[in-house]
Amino acid sequence: xxxxRWGNAWDAFRDLEREVDRxxxxxxxxxxxxxxxxxxxxxxxxxxxxxxxxxxxxxxMTKSDLDLSxxxxxxxxxxxxxxxxxxxxNYRRSERYRGQWQRNLNLPDRVIEExxxxxxxxxxxxxxxxxxxxxxxRQIPIxxxxx
Amino acid sequence: xNEMNNELVPQNDPERMVPATSEAPxxxxxxxxxxxxxxxxxxxxxxxxxxxxxxxxLELQVQDNKLTLFGRVNRYVPEGMLGQHEEYGVGDFLRSxxxxxxxxxxxxxxxxxxxxxxxxxxKVERTEPRKINIDEGE
Numbered sequence: 001x002x003x004x005r006w007g008n009a010w011d012a013f014r015d016l017e018r019e020v021d022r023x024x025x026x027x028x029x030x031x032x033x034x035x036x037x038x039x040x041x042x043x044x045x046x047x048x049x050x051x052x053x054x055x056x057x058x059x060x061m062t063k064s065d066l067d068l069s070x071x072x073x074x075x076x077x078x079x080x081x082x083x084x085x086x087x088x089x090n091y092r093r094s095e096r097y098r099g100q101w102q103r104n105l106n107l108p109d110r111v112i113e114e115x116x117x118x119x120x121x122x123x124x125x126x127x128x129x130x131x132x133x134x135x136x137x138r139q140i141p142i143x144x145x146x147x
Numbered sequence: 148x149n150e151m152n153n154e155l156v157p158q159n160d161p162e163r164m165v166p167a168t169s170e171a172p173x174x175x176x177x178x179x180x181x182x183x184x185x186x187x188x189x190x191x192x193x194x195x196x197x198x199x200x201x202x203x204x205l206e207l208q209v210q211d212n213k214l215t216l217f218g219r220v221n222r223y224v225p226e227g228m229l230g231q232h233e234e235y236g237v238g239d240f241l242r243s244x245x246x247x248x249x250x251x252x253x254x255x256x257x258x259x260x261x262x263x264x265x266x267x268x269x270k271v272e273r274t275e276p277r278k279i280n281i282d283e284g285e
Contacts, residue, residue: 042235059262123262
């Protein structure tokens with residue numbers, strides 16, 4: 001005797017899901033998860049007790065292609081990602097970022113600018129920014145107005 | 148689309164979680180790396196962005212007519228952070244491609260440089276048509 005169960009009610013849905021997956025799988029469009037159409041480079045920022053850590057994905061970049069600077073709490077990363085010299089006609093697929101790029105990052109806290117350390121290994125940039133010691137709050141005297 | 152199907156077809160490897168194994172109990176993220184494919188005199192060239200992947204952690208495999216690249220990225224951010232803002236996830240890279248018969252599987256070569264993988268897929272050299280002698284039957 002067939003008894004209705006909620007568990008079975010989903011089977012049809014799963015069939016549909018599978019069918020749609022199969023259809024999608026047979027199409028040749030850009031797969032999801034491809035890191036496309038987003039800011040280059042992507043940057044991650046982490047805060048630790050006494051420092052910040054910034055990481056960025058810069059595959060193919062070398063030290064000489066990269067320019068880092070810091071001024072007034074803004075860290076600027078810029079560079080040029082050169083592509084192989086290939087005529088556009090020869091491209092079958094082009095998903096990788098090409099050309100010049102720049103990122104200006106507002107730092108959330110004061111850092112010791114002289115203490116910045118950066119390394120670029122296997123296309124990953126890591127910048128360590130030591131936090132500046134807490135500045136003691138300075139009282140601002142308020143003068144009484146009027147005569 | 149058909150033209151591309153002839154030679155090198157990127158497979159859809161949707162972003163998904165890799166099932167945890169006993170040696171790696173933590174769940175690892177998996178991403179599809181961006182690629183370029185272009186034609187050159189040497190053959191087709193495939194370029195993939197694999198930041199953080201080292202030579203030891205890269206597997207490149209051809210099985211039947213499927214080329215698969217898998218790059219492992221070990222977690223490089225120390226624990227104990229107080230806060231974080233992430234624009235990208237840290238995880239492994241996987242993508243596979245269907246090669247056409249035109250690719251000479253034996254002569255595929257690859258280089259990894261600063262997190263960029265470059266695979267050259269030379270075309271099979273066309274052999275001259277050979278005349279077949281036909282003997283006259285008796």
